[in-house]
Amino acid sequence: MGMSMKKASRNIMRRIREILLFSFFVLTLIISGCGGNETKIKVHHSRDNNVEVEKSEISFWLPNGEILSSRRSLVMADSLLLILDHKSFENVVSVYSASNYNYCGSFGIFGEGPGEIGILGSSAYSHNGNKLLVKDLAKLVVYSFDIDSALTSGDYRPSLFSKDNSAEIMNRMFVVSDTSIIVQRIEVTSSSSGAFVLGRYNPNTQSFVQYTDPNRSAQYPFAVSPDDNLIVEAGSWWDELFLYDLDGNLKCEIRGPMYSSDHNRSQLHTFGSPMIAHGLIYVTWRGVRSGRGDLSYIDTIHVYSIEGDYIKTIKVPYRVRSMIYNPIRDTFIFSFNDFDEFGEIERSYIESL
Numbered sequence: 001m002g003m004s005m006k007k008a009s010r011n012i013m014r015r016i017r018e019i020l021l022f023s024f025f026v027l028t029l030i031i032s033g034c035g036g037n038e039t040k041i042k043v044h045h046s047r048d049n050n051v052e053v054e055k056s057e058i059s060f061w062l063p064n065g066e067i068l069s070s071r072r073s074l075v076m077a078d079s080l081l082l083i084l085d086h087k088s089f090e091n092v093v094s095v096y097s098a099s100n101y102n103y104c105g106s107f108g109i110f111g112e113g114p115g116e117i118g119i120l121g122s123s124a125y126s127h128n129g130n131k132l133l134v135k136d137l138a139k140l141v142v143y144s145f146d147i148d149s150a151l152t153s154g155d156y157r158p159s160l161f162s163k164d165n166s167a168e169i170m171n172r173m174f175v176v177s178d179t180s181i182i183v184q185r186i187e188v189t190s191s192s193s194g195a196f197v198l199g200r201y202n203p204n205t206q207s208f209v210q211y212t213d214p215n216r217s218a219q220y221p222f223a224v225s226p227d228d229n230l231i232v233e234a235g236s237w238w239d240e241l242f243l244y245d246l247d248g249n250l251k252c253e254i255r256g257p258m259y260s261s262d263h264n265r266s267q268l269h270t271f272g273s274p275m276i277a278h279g280l281i282y283v284t285w286r287g288v289r290s291g292r293g294d295l296s297y298i299d300t301i302h303v304y305s306i307e308g309d310y311i312k313t314i315k316v317p318y319r320v321r322s323m324i325y326n327p328i329r330d331t332f333i334f335s336f337n338d339f340d341e342f343g344e345i346e347r348s349y350i351e352s353l
């Protein structure tokens with residue numbers, strides 16, 4: 001009887017040790033950051049590796065010698081650089097060689113007629129067929145421009161790609177393939193409010209797979225890198241980034257030193273737009289905003305690895321409206337607030353800082 005009790009006691013103690021070891025293993029997984037299966041949060045308590053761009057490292061160029069409006073956006077289209085002027089009275093899109101910035105032509109007409117752009121919204125390039133998708137915020141439609149035809153035919157008009165309904169409005173987009181477009185859409189909840197939802201849209205079936213919380217009222221600019229299987233969302237109101245794979249699985253949430261769970265506070269610490277290039281994430285930093293309507297310009301860029309680790313903070317000598325990577329010249333192109341010209345900086349210099 002005594003031996004049986006001792007054996008039973010040993011079995012109980014062995015089982016307790018097994019449970020404790022298993023619990024420790026699970027706890028390790030939970031707190032392991034971006035590699036964990038439960039909590040995927042990285043907290044950066046400081047971003048103090050500051051470097052500065054020398055003015056002498058920036059070269060300036062003026063597209064086609066023309067003055068563009070202050071609201072302009074850049075799109076890489078393989079060997080071409082597209083500049084979209086949001087306030088132009090003439091052509092919507094100006095086209096340049098990405099290798100030497102020689103002018104190739106323009107297309108797109110502002111107006112209220114069929115195939116004309118009423119209010120220029122977001123745009124995205126599709127490698128298949130060399131097409132540019134352009135959102136018309138006035139008609140709530142997306143047009144598809146065949147770039148080759150648009151440049152050679154004087155009476156060219158785009159085809160209708162998609163049309164929004166009154167409850168779901170496509171806001172931003174990135175074309176991965178013919179059947180996969182990463183989009184941010186606005187789901188209208190009332191006459192004065194809506195939620196910004198990230199997901200994957202299939203234009204063939206017109207189906208939408210939701211990736212993010214449908215209750216978010218803040219707009220999160222995003223960037224996509226199919227080569228890195230990565231989507232980066234940047235908090236436009238709060239100091240936070242989200243990293244997903246292309247299927248919408250959350251890889252990591254990054255919280256900066258100014259992050260707060262109080263999303264109703266009046267003082268906001270916000271990112272601008274993210275960009276992914278050569279295995280690094282670049283995010284413009286707007287800093288402190290006094291309120292949701294304060295859209296002050298940016299002269300700071302935070303750099304992260306694609307795993308979400310902070311690397312450095314770049315200070316640019318001029319205020320940045322937008323930036324894009326040009327793989328043909330291996331440079332970054334900047335649209336500055338203070339100049340009509342665009343600025344260009346070599347990627348190798350940026351990475352060496």
